Amino acid sequence: MTDLARLLIAQIDADGPMTLADYMTACLMHPQHGYYATRDPLGAAGDFTTAPEVSQMFGEMIGLALAQTWLDQGAPTPVALTELGPGRGTLMADILRATRAVPGFHGAVQVHLVEASPALRAVQARTLAGHAPEWHASVDTLPHLPSLIVANEFFDALPIRQAQRDGDHWRERMVTRNADRLIPALSAPTLLPMLTHRLEDTKDGDVVEFCPAGTRIAATIGARISEQGGAALIIDYGDWRSLGDTFQALRAHAPTDPFEAPGAADLTAHVDFEALATAAAPAQHTRLTAQGVMLERLGITQRAQKLAAALSGEARRAHVAAHRRLTHPEEMGTLFKVMALYPEGAAPPPGLQG
Numbered sequence: 001m002t003d004l005a006r007l008l009i010a011q012i013d014a015d016g017p018m019t020l021a022d023y024m025t026a027c028l029m030h031p032q033h034g035y036y037a038t039r040d041p042l043g044a045a046g047d048f049t050t051a052p053e054v055s056q057m058f059g060e061m062i063g064l065a066l067a068q069t070w071l072d073q074g075a076p077t078p079v080a081l082t083e084l085g086p087g088r089g090t091l092m093a094d095i096l097r098a099t100r101a102v103p104g105f106h107g108a109v110q111v112h113l114v115e116a117s118p119a120l121r122a123v124q125a126r127t128l129a130g131h132a133p134e135w136h137a138s139v140d141t142l143p144h145l146p147s148l149i150v151a152n153e154f155f156d157a158l159p160i161r162q163a164q165r166d167g168d169h170w171r172e173r174m175v176t177r178n179a180d181r182l183i184p185a186l187s188a189p190t191l192l193p194m195l196t197h198r199l200e201d202t203k204d205g206d207v208v209e210f211c212p213a214g215t216r217i218a219a220t221i222g223a224r225i226s227e228q229g230g231a232a233l234i235i236d237y238g239d240w241r242s243l244g245d246t247f248q249a250l251r252a253h254a255p256t257d258p259f260e261a262p263g264a265a266d267l268t269a270h271v272d273f274e275a276l277a278t279a280a281a282p283a284q285h286t287r288l289t290a291q292g293v294m295l296e297r298l299g300i301t302q303r304a305q306k307l308a309a310a311l312s313g314e315a316r317r318a319h320v321a322a323h324r325r326l327t328h329p330e331e332m333g334t335l336f337k338v339m340a341l342y343p344e345g346a347a348p349p350p351g352l353q354g
Helices: 003-015 020-029 058-073 090-098 118-127 193-200 214-227 274-282 291-295 300-308 313-327
Strands: 079-084 109-116 132-136 147-152 159-168 169-178 180-186 207-210 228-237 248-253 254-256 266-268 336-342
Touching: 003 020, 003 169, 003 180, 020 159, 020 169, 020 266, 058 090, 058 147, 058 228, 058 291, 058 300, 058 313, 079 090, 090 109, 090 118, 090 147, 118 214, 147 214, 159 193, 193 207, 214 228, 214 274, 214 336, 228 274, 274 336, 291 300, 291 336, 300 313
Parallel strands: 079 109, 079 147, 109 132, 147 228
Antiparallel strands: 159 169, 159 207, 169 180, 228 336, 248 254, 248 266
């Protein structure tokens, strides 16, 4: 039993079963025992690998798309270049390197990072030394400026709630205890007003996930972009509308029981892009697009070929494998989706369609 499991069992004994959102929040962000608060989870030595860690090409494509969006909107100065959940800072570093040759861009940008983990902030500071990033605990303190925002595998880690349909009511999935084990359990049937519209497309027994934290953040950045200009690229696994249980845990790059060792595994759920798009209004949103399709439209294959020309042997094989991993439908190419938010009247970011 982990130290956090003992604390959560004591809390359940005192207050009763907790929502899945409260459980996720504790597991990921508890200041002493939370997953993100205590470690660098990325890479071969961690629990998962994100696209920026696969190849520099991912960040290069994203950077050039954001820079072109900046140019298309009249090159506003200053502009907040912002990443939500920046991991090790690899993606932001690649964005900044790829855009050095864009006239005026680096003179206009202010780098902002939304990161709650002290451990990851320390890594980001080393990665982005020389770029003077400013950190934020939430999107609420971001500057009121035109903003170029990227959120890669950010929304999937936000705490979700789950509900199972029971007639015209819902039974919420809670977390309780059985002896010294944490287990899921269903609440009594209740009305959940935020899910009234899902009675139209679900049947008894169907599970729906909703993410109050995600929709609040989408509303904030949508309002900011609508009022100030800019764009947000949201890249994650998920689909247009939530249906089914997608709550999962990953430890040492392998699936594990999300209730087995709280605080020791990464917890995620698929993103409901429709809910984010609805919350972000009046900002416009693009069509949901597969990551591989967007990267191909942005020219990743041509970039891969240019880089491959200088490689040989194992380095070249690794490079080819990285391109495939980012773009191929059987790897990250289809699993990950992309949606952009942008102001009414503006062109959608390159690689995406309004």
